[in-house]
Amino acid sequence: MIVDPNGRDPREFGNELLASPSPQRCPVARTSSGEVLVAGHAEVVEVATSPEQFSSGVSAHLQLPNGLDGEEHARYRALIDAYLAPAVVDRHGEAFRRIAREVVEQGLAGDNGRVDAVFDIGARFAVRAMTEWLGWPDELEDRLIGWVVANSRATRSGDPARTAAVAAEFDEIIGEVVRPRQEEPDAFDDVTAELVHDTSLGRTLEFPEIVSVLRNWTGGDLGSMALSIGVILRGLAQDPALQERLRKGVSRTEFTAIADELLRRDNPFVSNRRVTTCPVTVGGVELPEGQRVRIHWTAANRDPARFPDPDGFDPVGNAAHNLVWGTGPHYCPGKALSMLELQALVEELLALAAVAPSADPAVRSVHPVGGWHSLPVELERR
Numbered sequence: 545m546i547v548d549p550n551g552r553d554p555r556e557f558g559n560e561l562l563a564s565p566s567p568q569r570c571p572v573a574r575t576s577s578g579e580v581l582v583a584g585h586a587e588v589v590e591v592a593t594s595p596e597q598f599s600s601g602v603s604a605h606l607q608l609p610n611g612l613d614g615e616e617h618a619r620y621r622a623l624i625d626a627y628l629a630p631a632v633v634d635r636h637g638e639a640f641r642r643i644a645r646e647v648v649e650q651g652l653a654g655d656n657g658r659v660d661a662v663f664d665i666g667a668r669f670a671v672r673a674m675t676e677w678l679g680w681p682d683e684l685e686d687r688l689i690g691w692v693v694a695n696s697r698a699t700r701s702g703d704p705a706r707t708a709a710v711a712a713e714f715d716e717i718i719g720e721v722v723r724p725r726q727e728e729p730d731a732f733d734d735v736t737a738e739l740v741h742d743t744s745l746g747r748t749l750e751f752p753e754i755v756s757v758l759r760n761w762t763g764g765d766l767g768s769m770a771l772s773i774g775v776i777l778r779g780l781a782q783d784p785a786l787q788e789r790l791r792k793g794v795s796r797t798e799f800t801a802i803a804d805e806l807l808r809r810d811n812p813f814v815s816n817r818r819v820t821t822c823p824v825t826v827g828g829v830e831l832p833e834g835q836r837v838r839i840h841w842t843a844a845n846r847d848p849a850r851f852p853d854p855d856g857f858d859p860v861g862n863a864a865h866n867l868v869w870g871t872g873p874h875y876c877p878g879k880a881l882s883m884l885e886l887q888a889l890v891e892e893l894l895a896l897a898a899v900a901p902s903a904d905p906a907v908r909s910v911h912p913v914g915g916w917h918s919l920p921v922e923l924e925r926r
């Protein structure tokens with residue numbers, strides 16, 4: 545079967561591939577651009593946990609650590625994990641709560657609490673939380689917000705030249721924060737400076753390596769966090785009882801299960817690429833060596849063969865098979881940081897306001913982006 549995901553809502557696209565019983569069900573499909581798209585839950589897990597056959601070395605650009613395999617990946621991954629361990633990121637919790645209150649107050653103050661959950665709350669909170677975490681100057685906020693918007697538009701356009709220009713702009717911003725920390729080692733005491741002077745590989749990182757690590761921490765994260773916040777606020781707006789449950793206070797474990805389940809139903813982090821290292825068969829489809837493969841997390845997270853009620857809400861029951869953060873050696877190292885940010889935002893928001901759906905139209909994102917492109921909601925001060 546040949547499919548074309550371009551311009552499609554990834555959730556609906558996945559439903560079409562997987563909802564029908566066999567022989568229409570299509571867990572592995574060829575796309576019009578020559579990729580093989582893996583959508584079935586079992587097949588996605590198989591690909592993501594078989595790095596010897598499905599390499600992450602898909603790009604000519606340096607991608608640390610996500611473009612690496614095997615021992616080389618493990619070395620860089622250990623370096624990165626040290627920055628993202630729960631106990632290490634937890635020290636930013638109070639700052640994230642302060643930022644959350646500022647962003648929500650700003651939303652309540654303008655236009656009677658009518659906000660775009662993705663842009664006014666999601667992108668703004670994600671940018672401020674990230675600059676706080678990395679120790680970047682506040683003056684970068686508007687430039688970074690502009691970048692999130694430009695990046696989302698470029699991705700939506702499908703124009704590689706536009707996407708490359710946006711990526712180059714981001715590298716420029718990274719260069720501006722890295723160089724002063726290289727030139728004046730004693731003048732900065734923040735996570736970016738720690739990375740610049742990190743010697744855990746037995747040497748300091750080269751400039752392109754630092755840029756690559758920071759690009760992975762920030763470029764991808766800002767977009768995914770903003771979109772995740774959109775999906776979560778949509779879930780809350782539709783479910784006042786869930787708002788009440790969270791307002792009473794839940795543990796990190798309970799919050800994580802709830803957020804994971806909201807994101808499973810509408811996973812905004814849609815896909816990642818692999819390339820086969822040898823001839824291999826997946827889901828009954830024979831693939832040659834060098835075949836480009838796209839893992840479709842959004843579809844797999846709604847596969848009725850694994851989740852009989854894909855739109856249901858079962859945080860505990862569905863947790864074991866949730867793929868929002870990936871699986872296998874490239875499992876997201878940023879989950880603890882993301883959850884810390886999300887819990888801070890949701891709890892501070894609910895302490896100040898109730899979230900209600902808006903009558904204004906919302907716009908879905910399209911491949912390769914998921915979730916909501918724009919999502920008006922109403923914040924009502926409590």
Ligand code: HEM
Nearest residue numbers: 609610760761765768772813816868869870874876877878
């Ligand atoms: C809601 C937010 C996020 C979602 C849904 C998400 C999801 C994912 C997924 C699915 C992967 C697996 C990629 C693969 O298998 O190829 C991944 C990898 C990764 N994520 Fe996240 N992520 C999020 C936030 C973050 C944050 C905040 C950071 C860091 C600050 C981060 C850093 C990374 C890195 C470095 C990798 C590559 C890991 C490796 O190759 O070993 N992510 N993420």
